[in-house]
Amino acid sequence: MRVFEMLLVTACAAVMIVLLLRKEANRMAGIITGITCGALLASQLLFEGYRWQMIPAYAVAVVLVIAALFKRRKAGKTVRYTVSSLFVLLLGGSVALSLLLPVFQLPKPTGEFKVGTETLHFVDNSREEIFTKQKGDKRELMVQVWYPAAESGGSGPRPVFPEDPKVFQAYTQGYSGYMKLPAAAFDYWKYFKANAYTGAEVRPANTPYPVVLLSHGMGVGRILHTSQAENLASHGYIVFAVDHTYSTVATAFPDSRVTGFLTNQSQERFYEDSHTILQVWNKDISFIVDQLEKLNTGAIASKFKGKLDINNIGMMGHSFGGATAFEAVYSNPRIKAGINMDGTIFETKGRDDMKKPFMFMESGDFAKVNAEQAKFRKVPITEEELKALKFTRQQFDTVLKNRELELKLIDRATQQGGGKVVYVEGTGHYNFTDLQLYSPIISKIGMTGSINGVRGAELVNHYVLEFFNQHLRGMKSTLLAGPNQDYPEVKYPKSVSLGE
Structure with a gap:
């Protein structure tokens, strides 16, 4: 995973922990962690760029930021833990997809030049x-x-692939036919x-x-x-x-x-x-x-x-x-x-x-x-x-x-x-x-x-x-x-x- 992606997932986990504690004293902690999570979401999209593997994490981050920043009715313990479990699964899905389909840099050449x-x-x-x-x-x-x-x-x-959007699209469509997968699945290759x-x-x-x-x-x-x-x-x-x-x-x-x-x-x-x-x-x-x-x-x-x-x-x-x-x-x-x-x-x-x-x-x-x-x-x-x-x-x-x-x-x-x-x-x-x-x-x-x-x-x-x-x-x-x-x-x- 890329740096901001890891930080975003970590921030989501921190917000969940604060919200689960449900104490009034944690209201300020919730606001701080919520703002931090929102800032990391914006930074990840701005500096690293969107990729579809992170969609579940993006969705969790948006919901958690809203929950942390705005006053809400207190939910019961069962609801809170059920929703949190769902969020953990969604974050885990993003982490797994990001590791299985990674953004990477090719191995460093071994020569001196x-x-x-x-x-x-x-x-x-x-x-x-x-x-x-x-x-x-x-x-x-x-x-x-x-x-x-x-x-x-x-x-x-x-980059490994051409930066021109039209040319890159031609490559992804070509590999889509070659590997029998939707072209959108290869969109993140532009970050290689x-x-x-x-x-x-x-x-x-x-x-x-x-x-x-x-x-x-x-x-x-x-x-x-x-x-x-x-x-x-x-x-x-x-x-x-x-x-x-x-x-x-x-x-x-x-x-x-x-x-x-x-x-x-x-x-x-x-x-x-x-x-x-x-x-x-x-x-x-x-x-x-x-x-x-x-x-x-x-x-x-x-x-x-x-x-x-x-x-x-x-x-x-x-x-x-x-x-x-x-x-x-x-x-x-x-x-x-x-x-x-x-x-x-x-x-x-x-x-x-x-x-x-x-x-x-x-x-x-x-x-x-x-x-x-x-x-x-x-x-x-x-x-x-x-x-x-x-x-x-x-x-x-x-x-x-x-x-x-x-x-x-x-x-x-x-x-x-x-x-x-x-x-x-x-x-x-x-x-x-x-x-x-x-x-x-x-x-x-x-x-x-x-x-x-x-x-x-x-x-x-x-x-x-x-x-x-x-x-x-x-x-x-x-x-x-x-x-x-x-x-x-x-x-x-x-x-x-x-x-x-």
Whole structure:
């Protein structure tokens, strides 16, 4: 809970105690506590802002202030205690809702540098947009950059979500459809705070900063990877996170346009659709790398001239963005190393081995899924199981075959220089995003695992940092060498293709 919210609940409790005593000598105490409660209610609304979780507490506060300040008929003991019990339940409800759906600031980055951020708008005039029907529509991308910032200058810390009411509403409506909840339930997200500052200059350095590209999962967006980007930037990286337009809940452009989700990925044509989308996203990344070179030379005016180490570019991504990271590292000679966080590999046929350092970070279900895959190689899936999965036998066979090829590719990638595969016990799919920090309820609906969200974020951020330190900066990592007592949740399977 926020400071004024806690003080308001405490003041309500104090007023109730005074009123319950019912002595004339407490009349002045009732007035004082009533005025204090009213002042705290006004302060909370003015300085922290309304949020729906506090509605029961607001109602109790208003009634108690009126009861404390105005002369009233004395109620019987039974009535007073019944009403007080109801008020306690209402205050408890607000406290519980505020703790389960908290207003928070993202975890402080662990690096020594202050973090700056800004957003860039790029247009790829060489590509037609395939997700819209408008002819001549060129591919546009919004890219948010996080970087080590100069100690002075800049304003912040900035909110996690855009402050513009229209844009914020587009985000809440998008997540409303994504999570099957009313948009009003996400209104309090506008209070979430990040750690980066806007308008700050890049921190001066003797050498340019290594670069990390970041790709989000299907249907969400770059915002869910803010803490990962901030942490890397605090350790001396410049991070470019792209919104893959029309594959996000919302993407806001400088001219006030806000696009939504228009990407089709049907179950019937899952791999065909996925291959098409993957090529679009991979071209997005290639185009952004082109822009990095222009930013660094000054061909595009920006604060990043001469600040980017173009010879040390890494990439990371989650889910479909993880598949994109693998594709980009595999196909783009300018990208040196990469991380796939709980994503698949779509391009599996006729592939050579990954020759670059690449790490696969998998959720806790990884070992279970591998065991099931191994089972189905020996015992064919039943019609009842197919029905439960909503697959035809042909669709399932296609999935199984692709998964077998994928696991073999992963195994071979880990045998190359620097390749790693780990799975993290207690994690679910969205433990590789900031969503794990939003609410403990997220784990109850199966989007994240049982691991505490703060612990999950710390673990992911540490392994990501160690990987890029080793492969973009040449800093040998003991953490990546094998099981570590500080992170017993992280497991190193012997062979993923054999289900071990």
